[in-house]
Amino acid sequence: MFTPFYAAIADISATIRRHRDRLGRPVIGVLPAYFPLELIHAAGGYPVQLWGAGVAIDHAEAYLQPYCCSVARSVLELEMRGSAELIRAYVFTSLCDTLINLRELYRRLFDKPILGLSFPVTQTAEGRRAFLVDAAEEIIKGLEAVTGRRVSPDALRESAGQFGQLRSLQRELYRLRRERPGAVKNADFHAVLKAGFFLPVEEYGRLLESLLAGLESLEAPAGRRPRVVLSGMVFDPLEAQRLFDEIGADVVDDDFASGWRTVSKATLQVDDPVEGIAEHVFGGAPCCCIHHPKNDRHDYLVNKIRDAGADGVVFWYVKFCEPDAFDRPQLLARLKQEGIPATVVEMDLSMKSVESLRTRIQAFCEMIGGLEI
Amino acid sequence: MTQLGAFKKMKELMTLYYIEAKTAADKPIAWLTSGAPVEFVYAMGAIPVYPENYAAMCAAGHQSVALMEAAEAAGFSQDICAYARTDFGQDLVRGGPAGGLPAPQFLVCSTNICKTVIKWYEVVARKYQVPLFVVDTPFLHDGLTPGLVDYVVAQFRQLERFLESMLQKPFDRDRLIEVIRLSRQATGLWRKILDLGRTVPVPFTSLDAFIHIAPIVTLRGTQACVDYYQLLYDEVSGRAERRIGSVPDERYRILWDNLPIWFKMRRFEKFFDERRCALAAATYANSWGGLADFAGIQTRDAMEALAVSYLNIYINYGFEQRIRYLARLIDEFSLTGFIMHSNRSCKPYSVGMYRLKEELARLTGKPGVVIEADQNDPRVFADAQVEARLDAFIESMAPVA
Numbered sequence: 091m092f093t094p095f096y097a098a099i100a101d102i103s104a105t106i107r108r109h110r111d112r113l114g115r116p117v118i119g120v121l122p123a124y125f126p127l128e129l130i131h132a133a134g135g136y137p138v139q140l141w142g143a144g145v146a147i148d149h150a151e152a153y154l155q156p157y158c159c160s161v162a163r164s165v166l167e168l169e170m171r172g173s174a175e176l177i178r179a180y181v182f183t184s185l186c187d188t189l190i191n192l193r194e195l196y197r198r199l200f201d202k203p204i205l206g207l208s209f210p211v212t213q214t215a216e217g218r219r220a221f222l223v224d225a226a227e228e229i230i231k232g233l234e235a236v237t238g239r240r241v242s243p244d245a246l247r248e249s250a251g252q253f254g255q256l257r258s259l260q261r262e263l264y265r266l267r268r269e270r271p272g273a274v275k276n277a278d279f280h281a282v283l284k285a286g287f288f289l290p291v292e293e294y295g296r297l298l299e300s301l302l303a304g305l306e307s308l309e310a311p312a313g314r315r316p317r318v319v320l321s322g323m324v325f326d327p328l329e330a331q332r333l334f335d336e337i338g339a340d341v342v343d344d345d346f347a348s349g350w351r352t353v354s355k356a357t358l359q360v361d362d363p364v365e366g367i368a369e370h371v372f373g374g375a376p377c378c379c380i381h382h383p384k385n386d387r388h389d390y391l392v393n394k395i396r397d398a399g400a401d402g403v404v405f406w407y408v409k410f411c412e413p414d415a416f417d418r419p420q421l422l423a424r425l426k427q428e429g430i431p432a433t434v435v436e437m438d439l440s441m442k443s444v445e446s447l448r449t450r451i452q453a454f455c456e457m458i459g460g461l462e463i
Numbered sequence: 464m465t466q467l468g469a470f471k472k473m474k475e476l477m478t479l480y481y482i483e484a485k486t487a488a489d490k491p492i493a494w495l496t497s498g499a500p501v502e503f504v505y506a507m508g509a510i511p512v513y514p515e516n517y518a519a520m521c522a523a524g525h526q527s528v529a530l531m532e533a534a535e536a537a538g539f540s541q542d543i544c545a546y547a548r549t550d551f552g553q554d555l556v557r558g559g560p561a562g563g564l565p566a567p568q569f570l571v572c573s574t575n576i577c578k579t580v581i582k583w584y585e586v587v588a589r590k591y592q593v594p595l596f597v598v599d600t601p602f603l604h605d606g607l608t609p610g611l612v613d614y615v616v617a618q619f620r621q622l623e624r625f626l627e628s629m630l631q632k633p634f635d636r637d638r639l640i641e642v643i644r645l646s647r648q649a650t651g652l653w654r655k656i657l658d659l660g661r662t663v664p665v666p667f668t669s670l671d672a673f674i675h676i677a678p679i680v681t682l683r684g685t686q687a688c689v690d691y692y693q694l695l696y697d698e699v700s701g702r703a704e705r706r707i708g709s710v711p712d713e714r715y716r717i718l719w720d721n722l723p724i725w726f727k728m729r730r731f732e733k734f735f736d737e738r739r740c741a742l743a744a745a746t747y748a749n750s751w752g753g754l755a756d757f758a759g760i761q762t763r764d765a766m767e768a769l770a771v772s773y774l775n776i777y778i779n780y781g782f783e784q785r786i787r788y789l790a791r792l793i794d795e796f797s798l799t800g801f802i803m804h805s806n807r808s809c810k811p812y813s814v815g816m817y818r819l820k821e822e823l824a825r826l827t828g829k830p831g832v833v834i835e836a837d838q839n840d841p842r843v844f845a846d847a848q849v850e851a852r853l854d855a856f857i858e859s860m861a862p863v864a
């Protein structure tokens with residue numbers, strides 16, 4: 091059932107090339123996070139999401155210090171070594187200081203169009219709107235210049251519907267994972283999500299529908315295994331996700347920027363695109379990169395854990411991410427107060443082996459779930 | 464540092480400032496980022512306190528490590544900004560030269576220096592359960608636009624409402640205009656002092672500027688700040704007229720980019736003196752001069768002027784604008800080379816710096832060097848490595864004509 095998803099991510103370039111040639115749409119690489127892919131699709135582009143890769147950093151070393159995160163370093167590495175030739179243009183958001191500067195660095199280094207959408211940080215709806223009116227117009231013009239096609243209201247409505255439907259299918263998969271722990275292996279689950287970074291919306295939607303149909307009758311395995319919720323920015327490396335399957339623990343929900351925080355976004359409202367974009371950025375699950383005091387991460391995470399019936403939380407820390415790291419001590423304190431066990435695993439997307447994470451995850455799972463070894 | 468009579472006055476001023484902040488029972492305390500529009504806060508009679516300034520003081524007094532270790536023991540990763548860690552540490556153990564900062568009643572942070580301050584201030588807001596107002600000054604990827612100015616002005620209006628609710632009194636627009644006038648006077652004097660770095664030999668180096676920067680950060684908007692910089696200007700301009708240099712027998716004139724390395728001030732002073740290098744201009748020190756551009760502020764356009772000055776901050780610039788600015792400094796200050804501090808604690812300043820160095824060297828024909836360090840964390844600093852790089856760089860420079 092999971093074969094097509096694994097096939098899609100086995101050779102990502104081949105996957106993208108095949109679909110690009112078939113669709114005749116220019117490939118647009120989207121950096122983290124929360125850029126409305128609907129806009130790219132409506133402009134006739136083929137968005138692919140770049141959440142970093144497990145490659146050795148060689149060329150990118152010349153431009154990004156070792157204290158930059160491996161998401162930024164690996165994405166730059168791929169472009170510099172010529173592995174991203176399929177990408178016609180890049181789109182950035184103002185997610186963090188590193189990505190804001192990376193957008194500038196790309197403008198200096200590469201001839202490809204470098205587009206961006208800065209998110210307003212202000213709290214009032216009027217303030218956001220005032221900022222986004224110009225920002226939305228600019229990004230749409232930029233996309234139209236890349237694809238040579240206008241973003242018509244009809245096209246936008248069509249794309250919003252497709253992506254909205256896609257995320258709703260992903261949410262079904264999340265529901266299934268939550269309600270039937272262990273029915274889907276953790277590595278398989280993340281392979282499905284990851285395939286969605288690179289497959290075109292139509293193709294991915296079809297695959298998800300058939301997957302969900304196939305999973306419908308699947309029961310959770312008998313017996314209760316330790317149940318965890320994962321929290322972090324990116325869920326990669328995939329091999330590290332496999333560790334939970336090997337250890338015998340069930341991931342029942344997550345709070346990943348590349349996972350639920352994106353999947354939870356509602357269908358883009360297109361009657362008023364500016365309002366729609368604001369809602370897309372600020373709506374859905376809270377994120378450490380989106381200042382939004384009314385959408386509190388603490389209550390959110392506690393509720394998520396309770397709702398999922400989880401035994402504990404693993405903070406999935408991809409090194410040097412300041413927004414993620416700043417929040418953690420207070421989150422840990424809150425979880426402690428609530429009697430929810432938690433642990434932190436540190437990693438780097440370019441790590442050669444994920445084995446070093448195994449002991450820590452295993453010890454934690456034993457502690458929370460009486461796991462026998 | 465250069466022996467200046469004004470130094471004693473500054474020490475006094477800063478001591479008084481911290482004493483007032485620590486003892487004022489009748490005035491609310493606000494914590495602000497260094498690039499926040501403090502004028503509004505002063506206009507309403509609250510006392511602004513600057514964790515960044517305090518963190519720098521802790522590092523300069525070699526007290527930052529113990530404080531950062533306290534924060535790290537409380538779970539804060541070494542990956543986060545060392546200023547923030549120093550601040551969290553002082554808050555936990557009541558440490559540093561003033562025995563810790565007074566607790567805030569509200570917070571104002573501006574994104575012009577980084578987006579990371581949002582995270583820092585969220586932590587403080589949660590700890591003290593106090594409101595946080597963010598003044599969003601978006602990164603200028605393509606320069607300043609009227610839309611961005613309007614956006615910031617609109618937030619200023621909201622800031623006024625916020626302060627009214629914090630202080631339980633109507634916002635005092637007349638007082639604001641007066642504070643802005645004082646702020647502009649002080650930044651104007653500060654700019655004039657820094658511009659004296661064009662003089663050969665340099666009468667007031669960037670290392671001096673890093674020391675004398677404290678009042679423009681913490682007290683701009685007050686008469687005391689204006690008076691202080693008038694005093695300093697008189698002294699430094701006197702030195703410039705008499706061609707008294709800060710560095711014995713000045714041979715090289717250098718640009719410093721990024722924050723100071725606060726815990727190495729003395730060692731760097733000796734190092735550069737011995738090599739006859741004068742740090743003549745610094746992007747960091749220049750960051751508090753913006754309002755000086757608005758000579759005749761009227762009530763009507765005061766908000767716009769303020770918005771522009773808080774948007775137009777060097778590390779809020781796109782790279783094209785940064786390179787042009789750096790090249791202009793190199794030209795106008797007759798510099799022989801530039802040092803870029805790749806600062807682990809400051810991503811907006813540092814990410815992309817290797818490329819900026821390449822382009823700037825190509826554009827100006829002047830040699831540059833990148834040193835790996837941190838503004839506040841001596842544990843990630845290696846004297847031998849940094850000084851060897853600096854020595855190689857100094858050898859590559861042609862002396863001043």
